Amino acid sequence: MNKKLIFKMVQNCLKQYNEDSHSILFESREFEEIFNKIIEAKNKEADSDLHEIVNDAVYGYITDSPYF
8 A cells, every 4th residue: 555645644634633733744653553553454354445444543543542
């Protein structure tokens, strides 16, 4: 999967939740955690929509709850 594409999707999703404060860096530990969760979920359910997986992962990150 294209890591840069997923990063942009994560950033866009973060903006939807809170336009002012949420942003992460491409090389950050937080993005790496979210990215790994997204890849893991996509590998488990290949037919799942990537946008839904990204939204779920970002929601878990924002609410500080485990996504998986």
